[in-house]
Every structure is written in C-alpha cells, then in structure tokens.
Amino acid sequence: MAAKVIILLTVFGILAVLETGVKALECYRCNNCGDPFKSSDAIVLHCDNYCVKGKRESDGKVARTCDFYAEYGKMNDCKMADTPLGHSEVxxxxxxxxxGVGNMRMHFLPLLTFAAILVVARKMLF
Incomplete structure (x- = not known):
C-alpha cells in the first residue's frame, strides 16, 4: 500500500513539474522597459521556444522579447555577452x-517542495 502511495505521489509530482500538452509560450515584449518591471509597459507574445530579457551594460536599457539571442545566452540562466546591441546581460x-521577473534563474522551489513531501510521506508510511 505504501509503495503505491509513493508511486502515485511521484507521478502527480512529475506531471505538476513538467509542462503537459502543446501550447505557445507566453513572453513579455517591450523596449526600454524598466527594471523593476511593470507588466503594463509590455505586450504579451505567443512564442515557440523561449523568452528573452536583455539589459545593455552601457546605459541599463532593458528589452524583453522571445526566440532571439539564443547564441548569446544560457537557457534558464543569465550571461554577459557581446550582442549586436552592445555588451549586455542576456x-x-x-x-x-x-x-518579467528581475532574476530569471530557474526556480527550484516547486521541485524541492515535492521532494520534501516524498521524504516525509516515505518516513510516515514505512
């Protein structure tokens, strides 16, 4: 019985963490939008692959869009790079x-929470 509960929790957890179904990714698009960001300064685009936030080092201008600059950045992270617009954080x-968030590093809180629930459930059931 306990093993079935653990398996069931694992399946639900995986489904909650992974994106299911096919849908377009929503990304903000704006030029020279501030940091901190106000969503009222931007429009929402439907994109195919990924969202982008770029901040030019020389003047601090921020732009948000999608599906550009993959060669300059690292997925789910930020990196300084020389882009066609100048030295920027991409x-x-x-x-x-x-x-639209200030720090775009991948958030592991949902995954860590799920792992903690599994550990507690295992200790309680065994």
Missing part, C-alpha cells in the same frame, strides 16, 4: 512570462 527562460 537571460533566456522557458516558462510563461518568465522574462
């Missing part, structure tokens, strides 16, 4: 509207 991410 951040790429793969969740809806993720380019």
């Amino acid at each position: 951040c790429l991410c793969t969740t809806d509207r993720c380019n």
Whole structure:
C-alpha cells in the first residue's frame, strides 16, 4: 500500500513539474522597459521556444522579447555577452512570462517542495 502511495505521489509530482500538452509560450515584449518591471509597459507574445530579457551594460536599457539571442545566452540562466546591441546581460527562460521577473534563474522551489513531501510521506508510511 505504501509503495503505491509513493508511486502515485511521484507521478502527480512529475506531471505538476513538467509542462503537459502543446501550447505557445507566453513572453513579455517591450523596449526600454524598466527594471523593476511593470507588466503594463509590455505586450504579451505567443512564442515557440523561449523568452528573452536583455539589459545593455552601457546605459541599463532593458528589452524583453522571445526566440532571439539564443547564441548569446544560457537557457534558464543569465550571461554577459557581446550582442549586436552592445555588451549586455542576456537571460533566456522557458516558462510563461518568465522574462518579467528581475532574476530569471530557474526556480527550484516547486521541485524541492515535492521532494520534501516524498521524504516525509516515505518516513510516515514505512
């Protein structure tokens, strides 16, 4: 019985963490939008692959869009790079509207929470 509960929790956890179904990724698009970001300054695009946030080092201008600059960035992380717009911090991410947050590094909180639930459930059932 306990093993079935653990398997069931694992399946639900995986489904909760992974994106299911086929849908377009939603990303913000704006030029010279501030940091901190106000979503009222942007429009929402439906994108194919990833969202982008770029911040030019020379003047601090921020732009948000999608499906550009993959060669300059690292997925679900930020990296300094020489882009056609100048030396910039380029951040790429793969969740809806993720380019609207200040820090775009991948958030592991849902995964860690799920792992903690599994550990507690295992200790309680065994």
